Amino acid sequence: MRASLFITCYNDTLFPETGRAVVSLLERLGVEVEFRAGQTCCGQMHANTGFRGEAFSQAKRLVRLYADADAVVIPSSSCVAMMRDQYPGLFEELGNDSLRKDFAALLPRVYELSEFLIDKLGVEDVGAYFPHRVTYHASCHGLRALHLGDRPFRLLAKVRGLELAPLANLDRCCGFGGTFSVKNGDVSSAMLTVKLEDVLATGAEFCTALDNSCLMHLGGAMHREYAPMKTIHMAQILASTQEHPAEVVG
Amino acid sequence: MSAATDHPVLDPALAPPFPMAALPVLRNVQLRKNVAHAIDVIQTKRARLVEEKTDWHALRTAAAAIKDETLANLGAYLEQFEERCTAAGGHVHWAADAAEARRIILELLREEGADEVIKIKTMTSAEIQLNPFLEAAGVRAYETDLAEIILQLGHGEPSHIVVPALHVNRSQVRDIFARTMGLKDLTDDPKALTAAARNYLRQKFLDVPTAISGANFLVAETGGVVVVESEGNGRMCLTLPKTLITLAGIEKVVPRFADLEVMLQLLARSATGERMNPYTSLWTGVTKGDGPQNFHVVLLDNGRSSILARKTERQTLRCIRCAACMNTCPVYRQTGGHAYGSVYPGPIGAILTPQLEQLRHAQSLPFASSLCGACYEVCPVKINIPEILIDLRARVTDQERHTVGKFFDPMYVGLRAANVIFSRAWLFHFAQWAGRIGAKLVTRRDGWIHSLPSVGAKWTQTRDLRGLPKQTFHAWWAERKAASQQVGGSASQRVGDAASDPTLSPKSGEKGGATSREAR
Numbered sequence: 152m153r154a155s156l157f158i159t160c161y162n163d164t165l166f167p168e169t170g171r172a173v174v175s176l177l178e179r180l181g182v183e184v185e186f187r188a189g190q191t192c193c194g195q196m197h198a199n200t201g202f203r204g205e206a207f208s209q210a211k212r213l214v215r216l217y218a219d220a221d222a223v224v225i226p227s228s229s230c231v232a233m234m235r236d237q238y239p240g241l242f243e244e245l246g247n248d249s250l251r252k253d254f255a256a257l258l259p260r261v262y263e264l265s266e267f268l269i270d271k272l273g274v275e276d277v278g279a280y281f282p283h284r285v286t287y288h289a290s291c292h293g294l295r296a297l298h299l300g301d302r303p304f305r306l307l308a309k310v311r312g313l314e315l316a317p318l319a320n321l322d323r324c325c326g327f328g329g330t331f332s333v334k335n336g337d338v339s340s341a342m343l344t345v346k347l348e349d350v351l352a353t354g355a356e357f358c359t360a361l362d363n364s365c366l367m368h369l370g371g372a373m374h375r376e377y378a379p380m381k382t383i384h385m386a387q388i389l390a391s392t393q394e395h396p397a398e399v400v401g
Numbered sequence: 402m403s404a405a406t407d408h409p410v411l412d413p414a415l416a417p418p419f420p421m422a423a424l425p426v427l428r429n430v431q432l433r434k435n436v437a438h439a440i441d442v443i444q445t446k447r448a449r450l451v452e453e454k455t456d457w458h459a460l461r462t463a464a465a466a467i468k469d470e471t472l473a474n475l476g477a478y479l480e481q482f483e484e485r486c487t488a489a490g491g492h493v494h495w496a497a498d499a500a501e502a503r504r505i506i507l508e509l510l511r512e513e514g515a516d517e518v519i520k521i522k523t524m525t526s527a528e529i530q531l532n533p534f535l536e537a538a539g540v541r542a543y544e545t546d547l548a549e550i551i552l553q554l555g556h557g558e559p560s561h562i563v564v565p566a567l568h569v570n571r572s573q574v575r576d577i578f579a580r581t582m583g584l585k586d587l588t589d590d591p592k593a594l595t596a597a598a599r600n601y602l603r604q605k606f607l608d609v610p611t612a613i614s615g616a617n618f619l620v621a622e623t624g625g626v627v628v629v630e631s632e633g634n635g636r637m638c639l640t641l642p643k644t645l646i647t648l649a650g651i652e653k654v655v656p657r658f659a660d661l662e663v664m665l666q667l668l669a670r671s672a673t674g675e676r677m678n679p680y681t682s683l684w685t686g687v688t689k690g691d692g693p694q695n696f697h698v699v700l701l702d703n704g705r706s707s708i709l710a711r712k713t714e715r716q717t718l719r720c721i722r723c724a725a726c727m728n729t730c731p732v733y734r735q736t737g738g739h740a741y742g743s744v745y746p747g748p749i750g751a752i753l754t755p756q757l758e759q760l761r762h763a764q765s766l767p768f769a770s771s772l773c774g775a776c777y778e779v780c781p782v783k784i785n786i787p788e789i790l791i792d793l794r795a796r797v798t799d800q801e802r803h804t805v806g807k808f809f810d811p812m813y814v815g816l817r818a819a820n821v822i823f824s825r826a827w828l829f830h831f832a833q834w835a836g837r838i839g840a841k842l843v844t845r846r847d848g849w850i851h852s853l854p855s856v857g858a859k860w861t862q863t864r865d866l867r868g869l870p871k872q873t874f875h876a877w878w879a880e881r882k883a884a885s886q887q888v889g890g891s892a893s894q895r896v897g898d899a900a901s902d903p904t905l906s907p908k909s910g911e912k913g914g915a916t917s918r919e920a921r
Contacts, residue, residue, distance in 0.1 A: 160823065162874065163873050163875055164833050164869065165867065165870070166870075167870050167874035167877055169874075170874035170878075171877060174878075186875070188826060188875065189826045190826065190875075191822075191823040191826055196816070196819065197816060199772060200794065200812075201791075201796075201797055201798030201799070202795075202798060202816050202820070205817075205819075205820040209820075209823050209824075212823075291771070291772070291773035291774055295774035295775070295777070296774060322775065323731055323775075324771050326731065326771055327771065328770070328771025328773070330768075330812065331768065331770065331771045333812070333856050333859035334768050334812070335419065335420050335423070335732075335768065335769060336859030336860070336862055337420065337423060337427055338420070338732055338736055339771070340862065340863040340864075341433075341735040342731050342734075342735055342771070343863065343864070345731075345734075367867070368864065370867070371864030372865075374849055374864075375851075375863065400867070
């Protein structure tokens with residue numbers, strides 16, 4: 152099986168360890184990973200801030216870039232949700248027939264990481280080892296846009312050594328929301344404070360998620376407040392083995 | 402500024418932008434506690450009652466379909482309503498905007514010679530700012546819903562569309578009642594408080610012969626009107642007075658009587674977490690010798706028909722005002738209703754208000770959301786609120802982006818630059834390189850950024866940001882590919898495995914939180 156990794160703009164820039172973990176995880180599972188050098192951004196930031204034309208040009212670029220990919224794996228729920236929920240409207244309004252056709256053909260081959268593992272590869276036990284107490288934060292896009300359901304929990308349940316600490320108010324937003332976090336910085340911070348209380352109450356060593364954006368938000372507050380917890384993308388937990396333990400940064 | 406913050410402004414034309422209007426609320430610990438407690442209670446009840454309903458999703462789909470069909474033929478259904486209501490002895494009036502609705506209502510009251518009027522809670526009358534208008538014209542309006550009495554006597558503003566005084570707690574209610582009703586010994590026992598309200602109201606119900614109501618539904622097929630409520634004050638207002646004036650938005654019509662079966666099941670569960678609301682009043686026109694003998698319906702447009710024309714936004718008019726969206730909204734939970742600067746707060750307010758204002762005001766509201774989607778999930782008529790928020794954001798941005806103020810706004814400049822950067826991979830990579838150099842200037846020895854300039858300052862106000870890593874992912878990939886080609890291996894071999902390459906890991910692995918902070 153071949154899979155093309157769309158790392159996303161912010162993971163490429165800020166969280167390369169997540170990308171390295173995806174590569175190591177997929178290769179361990181026998182997937183041939185490719186990485187297309189032309190990739191930049193899916194256009195989510197522009198779309199959600201009202202820059203529709205700009206979002207369209209990035210969306211168009213992405214669809215063209217991956218038109219012939221067997222499968223596209225994206226370790227970010229919100230970018231996958233952008234493609235599923237917003238590309239159709241953008242292409243209907245601004246695109247042409249050939250673009251709409253290419254997109255319709257590509258979309259079924261686009262996977263969020265946990266979807267790819269469970270739905271496409273059919274594995275839950277990825278052979279990971281991560282001997283820590285971990286809590287899982289369900290990002291809003293993963294939960295309500297992609298309907299990931301229990302996929303993340305099924306994957307975590309098979310990680311050897313991992314003790315899962317349940318998180319109260321699992322469906323409550325952390326307050327990130329992209330540019331919302333600065334446009335409405337005070338409200339966003341108030342939401343973050345409430346979320347962080349629940350996260351820290353788990354007593355976990357790590358908070359994990361399938362979106363580094365939420366983790367950047369939570370992790371930023373943890374560091375600011377000297378909290379005894381770190382954030383880690385789930386790909387890094389799943390890639391972790393006894394011989395090659397997870398990279399923990401920060 | 403302080404005058405504006407002491408008393409919330411619920412007029413979209415005058416209210417400060419959402420981020421500013423939210424500040425006084427965020428500082429008000431008691432108010433936030435009241436709001437969070439109240440909506441948590443309603444939400445828990447709602448969740449339990451939705452769960453027991455096995456056909457919940459089918460009901461939602463049916464309700465959305467009923468509303469969509471109505472909206473597609475709105476003119477015809479409204480005319481049908483007018484015809485049937487008139488035939489049953491009612492009088493129907495059409496108001497294009499708030500001013501016309503106010504004028505019609507005042508004229509009807511003058512015809513009656515009324516200088517007092519009793520009212521059932523109606524957000525539509527708050528939308529057209531009816532009470533202050535009547536007051537100025539010499540007509541005193543008495544609210545009869547408990548929450549509305551609290552607000553009226555305490556000179557407060559509604560912060561929720563179903564529970565308007567949800568930001569006020571029991572002891573605050575006691576203070577208001579004790580002061581305004583002259584009851585020095587009043588306790589904050591709910592029984593004592595409702596008894597005080599009942600005493601205050603009873604005489605009004607008996608003395609005032611004119612009432613104003615809203616409507617939850619208008620039935621085109623029969624010309625009937627439906628009001629649902631919890632306290633029985635509505636039933637009093639709808640039956641005791643001689644004259645009844647009902648003010649209703651044009652989107653309140655449903656085609657058939659049978660449609661109420663779907664709507665009423667959804668409304669009570671979504672709004673108050675009850676299987677059925679305590680009082681559901683249905684009446685058609687005038688019945689001789691029973692109830693009001695003069696009955697008027699004022700149909701209000703006030704911007705609604707402009708929403709009909711847009712395919713995505715049209716869903717907004719499906720709303721049955723249950724407030725489930727605000728009860729579940731994590732933003733509303735922090736800010737309460739007043740920050741929205743409109744009688745319609747929360748997610749529905751964030752899409753409805755700017756549209757009713759035809760984007761002349763309230764442009765900050767579509768941005769007052771983290772797009773978490775919780776509102777869409779609970780909406781009983783399946784309004785895709787996040788989708789509409791994004792659409793409205795695009796319309797606001799199109800409107801603002803070429804104004805001088807916004808053209809040079811750092812956020813707008815940044816987004817325009819980002820668009821160029823994302824158009825070519827080499828530009829993106831160059832920007833990453835430049836960003837890393839810039840970030841070095843603000844990164845502390847612990848590897849974190851604690852303070853950023855410009856828009857970034859809003860981030861570092863409460864959160865740190867991890868410094869940029871030494872190597873981007875794509876650079877690591879290129880290096881790994883080159884190395885694997887050199888040793889003649891294929892790309893699928895784990896040549897450049899990060900865990901075995903110390904240079905790729907800027908911080909040494911499993912360092913405890915406390916130790917990595919010592920650098921600060």
